[in-house]
Amino acid sequence: MERTSFGHMQCPIARSLEHVGEWWSILILRDAFYGLSRFDEFQASLGVATNTLSRRLAALVEAGLLEKRRYMERPPRYEYVLTDRGRDFRPVLLSLLAWGNRQFATEGRSVELIDRESGEAVEPVLCDRATGRPIAEMRVRAVAGPAADERMRRRLSDPPVL
Template structure:
């Protein structure tokens, strides 16, 4: 069964899921942020079938999140290195970490985020860049951007109406 592609959808969340919406992809990216670069490292860390790992790595390379580089000629071996686009996913991974620790396993954390330089525990918080106010403290919502199509604007207006908010 062929899955639906989100590549051409206007919603940036849907487009993002096109590249990292499969759970192995997020876990591979997590491991890449931890410093893993080689196939056997990912395979061992994730206990993932080699054929699945091959597909997911290819998908992440095709999406521009990882770069495949040869590190050995005989036999040919490659490593997978984060690209600039891949490194930009880090705040999303950290937000998932924070949500998972806070809301899914509070008080029973098996993973703690620390500042490597000081060892001090770090608690990620998403903030508005302009004001520094945590997003959780704001009443925020999605509105149509300048390039939104009419159908997309209609969808957003329907969502606003369903929530009892004025469409903007």
């Protein structure tokens, strides 16, 4: 079955999924945030087949989320480091972590976020940058932006409340 491409869609969620919608990609990014950078480290952590890992790493490099850097000449060896675009994915990962803890960790939390200064547990919350108000407490709606095409404008002509 051939994979559907979402890159041509105007929806920012669809376009994001074009680059990180495959579960190995998100787990590779998670491990990169945990400090892993070498192929064998990702492979050992994830237990993923080497051909799958090679394809996912190449796709993340092509998408600009990771940068491939040579760290050894003979034999040639590479490391994969987060780019600015990749580091910008951090809030998404932290949101997934918090959501997974709330919704699916029936045995209890296996990973927690701790403030380095206070030592207190922290719970990520998506907030409006301008007001600092949590989005979950606001009644927001999706509206067509300035670059929206006619199809997107029609879809959002009666804006849904999110």
